[in-house]
Amino acid sequence: MHGKKTLSQLSPYQQGKQTEDIQREYGLEKIVKLSSNENPFGNSSEVSENLLPQTSTFNIYPDGHASDLRTEMAKKLHINEDELVFGNGSDELVQIISRTFLEPGVNAVMATPTFPQYKHHATIEGASIKEVPTTSGYHDLGGMLEAIDEDTRIVWICSPDNPTGTLLPKAAFYNFMDQCPKEVLVILDEAYYEYINPALDFDILENRSRYKNIVILRTFSKAYGLAGLRVGYGVMDEAIAAKVNIVRSPFNTTSITQQAALLAMHDDQFIEDTVRKNRSTMRDFQVFLDGIGWSYYDSQANFLLIATPISGTEVSDYLLKNGYIIRPGELLGYPNTIRVTIGLETDMKQLQDLLEQLHLHVNNEV
Numbered sequence: 001m002h003g004k005k006t007l008s009q010l011s012p013y014q015q016g017k018q019t020e021d022i023q024r025e026y027g028l029e030k031i032v033k034l035s036s037n038e039n040p041f042g043n044s045s046e047v048s049e050n051l052l053p054q055t056s057t058f059n060i061y062p063d064g065h066a067s068d069l070r071t072e073m074a075k076k077l078h079i080n081e082d083e084l085v086f087g088n089g090s091d092e093l094v095q096i097i098s099r100t101f102l103e104p105g106v107n108a109v110m111a112t113p114t115f116p117q118y119k120h121h122a123t124i125e126g127a128s129i130k131e132v133p134t135t136s137g138y139h140d141l142g143g144m145l146e147a148i149d150e151d152t153r154i155v156w157i158c159s160p161d162n163p164t165g166t167l168l169p170k171a172a173f174y175n176f177m178d179q180c181p182k183e184v185l186v187i188l189d190e191a192y193y194e195y196i197n198p199a200l201d202f203d204i205l206e207n208r209s210r211y212k213n214i215v216i217l218r219t220f221s222k223a224y225g226l227a228g229l230r231v232g233y234g235v236m237d238e239a240i241a242a243k244v245n246i247v248r249s250p251f252n253t254t255s256i257t258q259q260a261a262l263l264a265m266h267d268d269q270f271i272e273d274t275v276r277k278n279r280s281t282m283r284d285f286q287v288f289l290d291g292i293g294w295s296y297y298d299s300q301a302n303f304l305l306i307a308t309p310i311s312g313t314e315v316s317d318y319l320l321k322n323g324y325i326i327r328p329g330e331l332l333g334y335p336n337t338i339r340v341t342i343g344l345e346t347d348m349k350q351l352q353d354l355l356e357q358l359h360l361h362v363n364n365e366v
């Protein structure tokens with residue numbers, strides 16, 4: 001059986017071990033998962049308390065247009081309803097957009113390392129990939145501008161970036177937008193948008209009328225805590241949305257996910273609490289890291305990429321045996337680092353104890 005030729009360059013997404021497997025393997029009572037940048041505080045109680053009773057018609061296809069969610073979201077964001085496209089997570093939007101605009105003979109420009117799905121889907125579509133190395137974890141926007149040529153269809157910008165958490169400076173972003181050719185689509189992936197310090201926000205929705213070529217991707221998976229339900233959205237010019245909607249499958253978000261997003265989106269208090277706790281726990285963790293002399297990248301997200309004195313894989317194995325799942329940087333393009341999602345305060349204190357012991361051990365102090 002022959003798949004697309006391009007598939008020979010790729011492999012399926014390698015899912016980390018499931019919590020129950022690790023618990024069994026290491027005989028642990030408790031596992032703390034800090035590897036996928038999920039929300040450790042759960043999700044809005046509005047969702048937990050109200051979701052199922054309202055959604056009892058599972059035999060009926062969902063509203064493929066997600067009309068109620070669309071209306072409410074458009075009101076909240078002060079945009080037109082037809083500028084919205086929903087996806088089965090923003091992952092699916094990366095896939096749909098790639099399928100809509102990429103093909104053999106064209107190219108996509110992106111940072112390296114960055115969120116891997118941009119490259120993955122460009123490769124599947126047979127497009128060329130122009131990767132521009134990051135500088136101190138930041139996208140090199142000048143280099144990305146230079147990489148654009150007449151065959152460029154998409155530029156991917158991830159801000160805050162994954163895996164570093166770095167947020168591009170607003171002026172640099174708009175300087176890039178002003179110089180980017182108008183026929184090149186710029187996809188701004190703001191999966192961690194809610195965590196950004198408001199003073200540093202690009203305010204891209206307010207400015208989008210100046211840039212018809214921009215697509216903004218956001219998600220309910222991170223600060224909203226609905227990763228398991230899979231819903232993300234893109235904001236884009238109606239003409240772009242019209243093309244994307246040809247590729248989008250008719251019922252790509254379920255009735256449950258639409259309902260959950262509707263319930264979650266108005267609970268501003270939950271987001272506020274999440275962001276506040278994330279920030280203060282991250283600050284404590286940074287102070288701890290400063291104390292043991294481990295450096296980390298700037299982060300405006302809910303995770304930190306930390307430089308480690310031994311390989312990230314060794315740190316990860318050590319933490320795993322002690323019940324903590326994190327991501328070794330070797331899997332993310334940043335060797336000798338670990339990416340740690342900011343968890344609950346108590347769990348982070350225990351993590352600090354474990355890292356302190358490792359630090360002393362590495363320095364032969366125990």
Ligand SMILES: Cc1ncc(COP(=O)(O)O)c(C=O)c1O
Nearest residue numbers: 089090091115162191219221232
């Ligand atoms: C930068 C970035 N974009 C998109 C996604 C996909 O998120 P989801 O498909 O859950 O909306 C993630 C998830 O980790 C991410 O980090």
